[in-house]
Amino acid sequence: MPEKLKVVLCWHMHQPAYYDWHSEQYQLPWTYLHGIKDYVDMVAHLEAVPNARAVVNFAPTLLEQLDDYVQQIQAFLREGTPIRDPLLAALTSQPAHQPFLNQPAGETNKDATVITAARLKLIDQCLRANQERLIKRFKPYQALAEVANSFKQNAKLVTYLDEQYVIDLLMWYHLAWLGETVRRQDSRVKVLIEKGRGFSELERRQLLEIIGELLGGIIPRYKTLMEKGQIELSVTPYAHPIMPLLLDVFSAREAIPNVNFAGISCYPDGKERVRWHMHEGIKTFEQHFGCKPTGCWPSEGSVSEATVRLMEEFNIKWVASGTGVWHNSMKKAKLDHQSLHRPYRLYKSSVNCFFRDDNLSDLIGFEFAKWHADDAVAHLIHHLENIARAAPTTGATVVSLILDGENAWEYYPENGYYFLSTLYRQLANHPQLELTTFSRCLEVAVAPLPTLVAGSWVYGTFSTWIGDKDKNRAWEMLIEAKHVFNRVIAQLSPEQQTAAGRQLAICEGSDWCWWFGDYNPATAVRDFERLYRLHLTHLYRLLGEPPPAYLNLSFASGHGDPATGGVMRRGQESGT
Template sequence: MAKLTFLWHLHQPRYRTADGRVHAPWVLLHAAGEYLTLAYALKQTGVGGQVLNLTPVFLEQLLAYQQGRAQDPLLTALATPTSELSPQSIKELVRWAFMLHPRQLSRLPRLRALAGQLAGAKDDEIPSRLPLPDLTDLQVLTVLAYAAPNARWEPLVAELLAKRRGYSQEDRRLIVEWLVGCPGKLLTLYRELADMGVEIATSPYAHPLLPLLLDTQVAAASVPPPPGGFPVFRSREDAALHVQKAQAFMAELGFSVQGFWPPEGAVSEEAVALYGEHKVAWLATDEGILAASLGHPVSGETGVAAELAVPWRLRGEGPALFFRHRGLSDFVGFKAQELPEAEAAQQFVAATVSASRHLPPEGGLLVALDGENPWSSYPEGGATFLTRLGELLAMTGELRLVTLRQRVAEEKPRELTRLHPGSWINASFATWIGHEEKRKAWELLARCREAGAAAGGESWLAAQGSDWWWWFGDDNPTLLAPLYDRLFRWHLADALRAAGKEPLAELGVPVRKGETPLTVPLSRSWPTPVLDGRTTTYFEWAVAAWVEAEGCRLALRADGDSLWVRFEGASPGKVPLPVGVTLASGSHVVRYLLPVDRPGWCAVNRILEAALPLPGGNVLMVVDAPGVRFPAWGSYRLELLEVDEP
């Protein structure tokens, strides 16, 4: 009978600097939402074959909240009685309240209405637009936006969701008290799941790109070297410390760990050898690494090759190596969200059973992905998908659910003669060193090490986390990129201070180039576009700013109230959907997923046309679409230019 394993990778970079201040509340908010959903679903279904990869940098932040060591400005804004909120706390609340996936916002009509009240508001106008009852609703709904999928397990969440609006100060107090308890509740659930047979795995302490820490020159195997070559960084000492510290940390928490998910699935022969020196029993990464190592695909339209269904060992030594099935993993991570959740679970199980019938005897499939990222985009937040998935897997009779610990005990790995160095993204390190900003960050890391930062304790390790490199460059645009840039440099400065050194002056200079100015014509007299998904007249878009990307075009114009958006694919009628447009003005951020989020104000035919409410003040915009790489990181500062004749 074919085997099946799920590996859920649970990770957040360190948002807390050495002074205890939390600069982004994602650990706390996701603890009330997606992390809790996964843990509750696994406990309810009791389905086997589950591996939870808990990163130390994530668990340490849960502990900091549980122990009161996390100074989170958003938590302060939520916990403060509404009448006592300072302007700064109101700004902090509004800053994070609407930074949601559209699916999260769609579940709460009252929260959408509050977003509408703030449309176009400058920071100093926000308090006047939010009377005290509205502020109280905003405090409660900010928590419920994440917690809503857990209503089936949490009576307080269900009760407050049913109330919809008009929340009291007691409601606010209760939901904040519940929120504060979520990190500790998660830690308890993880221990309970381990007792139930869920395997606990981990990653190097602060989630670094271990192969690049060992030697950045390894990138040349998958990334064309830039003029002058890659920056030089080599530190076996740092790499080993991340592994040692992770093992010690997990042991202190009482978790027996045998396996590691390498951060970003990044491996190299030197990195695998290092894991082996520390008695790591297994590693897991993407099938693309195996395909590049063997020289041929291992899954696709023709099915699953036998090589993907077995563990491997590099030249007969070190950890067993498992390679995930990318198609099944990506179905959960990216495609299932387009379906009703119960139907998505059924389709996944059917596809898995079908694939398993072509495996060699006792072969196995590994499904591995981030444990919190998919669920916010699911119609019901993932709860129905996960619980139904467990029920269906228990009934199939054609799959044996096993952990990777079990597979290591049962199977003899094949010998792999070479291992291609790369990450889970295209079996390459391009996402981590392939852009000038990413290389600049490696150069800065190297200079700080030379200045003594390696003696800087946890701040030094935190600065080596992979997430900072993910957000540098032009491949993953986000409005929070400047914040993540600052966090990277703050950790380095903290490390130098902890080592008794002065922070380098260059740490005050952003690694990123910043948002690119984009002049957008504003006309109140020019005919507005007809939203029909086609060029109705020449004049619709004659007054517009055009952005040329690879194989597509974006046009923008404004009329004072609306931002009009036109998006063309590489050929007529081939618009890559969905198109994401995020607009920010001051503290207020709103993201639109087009065409879903603007019914009546968006049309798709040969092109996509949409009208979006135009915020007031300085407007930042990030635009993204599947398979499209926009110039200037897809991140722009809109400069509205009046073009009407006086």
């Protein structure tokens, strides 16, 4: 009987650092919103199919923020300690818009203009959801949203909205963001949804309690599945930096020889910074899961030969990247008729390299949301069966399906409930396919990898993070800040050095440059560009240096309308 084709589903769970230490507030709510929807749903689907297998990769900054939200909610429920996320705090604030006034709780601001602005901020946030799948699905929420959109056209009319309207809109925003498994299983949530309007102070607090329970259960539930051997948990460097660019910014030329480096020089002491991110990332992983990771999903699947060899220092046994990197590497090595679907290894390296099947992964990320779940899963399995049948000729042994674990599902009916449950059941019980993890594939025969062309899973290049004028400007600012860091760090106390090093790491994260560029939507660019400047400003403060005046000025804007709002990319550019 022929050996089964191994299939690895790898879900990358990631959120950047949204907390601004200067204002002592979270600037964006996506960590806790994705927590109560996508991280909860994914673990519930795995729990429901015990013989299913998957790899789940957690970014350390996400783990820390999830834990912080749990601590905040518990402190509020016990002692009334203010919650430091304005949107979450609004659930139980009196009035609801109080956290958006930028003043201490209990103080009253009677300025109608200020109150209107705060209410508009809250209302605008409560509309930041998928129109088709999250808003229109619930008739009460849709009705509230229609009123909100009409009032946004004439801001003065917002003062005439009664408080109950704002409360109901806020409640429905959070009810819509709950995971589908939660809505189906939690009787308290069912009662709130059935009520539909006129939510009381007690019901607002109850919903906050539910959110606290959901967030508090995420890490323990994944840890339990890991301890059972059902899933593998892997790590990403601490703040999700593009490691090859920190090691050598000019490695971007390997995939795009004519990349624009205007204004950019090499990143100072990049190798030590990569080591810092790996050390702190593994340390954070251990604190939450009680063990060391075997594998690493490098931020955005960004790899280079230097990056992979550096992983050996941390006893990492596997990394993964994308089809584009594999294709570029095969082309450079002049190797034909090789299979994407197998592990590779550089000469004298102990690290296995797996490569994402872009076509199949992007079907999940971008196309199957429009399909009936049964048809989508059947189509995917048909492709996998074809790969399995051809394996004796092609040498295929492992198919890697790797994608964002949080952003695709709001485009699916019921948050991907039917797709994911069907996918796990059918793959777990398929006679020709073995659903497994990367660590369980380490004994599979590896193919030699003579060279590895530096790049990421996005197009096989680093064009998402460098080469555009706004992206390059962000690198300029970061490099300048790093020079200041190097100049003054020895003068600081050990505690100050630790705080500054961690803040520098946040500024080194990949998320900022991801969003810079005209092809991205204006709202997202505005949010992340502002947050990047706030993080750099705070770094200068920690270093005891005056922040440059340019950090008060916006340097990037967006005008695009990309698929899925830009939160995900396809592995290959259209037409390639």
